[in-house]
Amino acid sequence: MISLIVSEENPVLPKDIKLVFDQVNVFYMKYYPGHGNSRDEMQRMYNELSKIKKEAEKGDAIIYARSYGVFYSDGMKRLKNFFSKPVIISTEAIVQKLKDLKANNLYVITPYNQRRHDYEIKWLYGLGFKVVGSIALGRTGGPAIASTPHQLVIDATKVAQESSADAIYIACTILSTLPILDRLNGRIPVVTAASASVDKVKEIINLRNNS
Secondary structure, eight states: OOEEEEEOOOOHHHHHHGGTSSOEEEEEEEOOOOOOOOOOHHHHHHHHHHHHHHEEEEEEEEEEEEOOSSSHHHHHHHHHOOOSSOOEEHHHHHHHHHHHOOOEEEEEEEOOOOHHHHHHHHHHHHHOOEEEEEEEOOOSSSHHHHHHHHHHHHHHHHHHSSSSOSSEOOOOOOOOOOHHHHOSSSSSEEEHHHHHHHHHHHHHHHHHOOO
């Protein structure tokens, strides 16, 4: 069984992930504005996680499908140490997948408004990636992102496939991508927030089964 931790604004991934895994126990966390980087934000986050810790650890692995509190390595390390089971952190899985592809030059697609889109670009630059092109789909808030038509994502990816990028990165676990991964394929490899997380879970499960 997989334990999936998402924002209360994310109705998409709990549904989409069942295309891949049969047994998923979903835990919803409250949505707060911000990025979870401040001391007060972190304290509030861990107070909330403490309430679901015991049940979440009943899963074989835990997916933390949020960026809140885990944009940077210190936050990722703290979250992994908090749980006794393997933790797949979406932000970490994304970065690792892009590095595995040796993708230095990225084309970035986000569902966000321009301000949040720019934060994502800044985050990637801070990790050493170069962004050679990007598209912001201009949607604000969980409900708007969750209702993004698949065709918008497909069309944006077609544009990105014409670029000189090493990889295309599609942000946000609230954006539905798992059902359309085959329609995003092209000359340039595509990494989505959801697909990177799922691939990491599969990797951990395979390692355990083969050990």
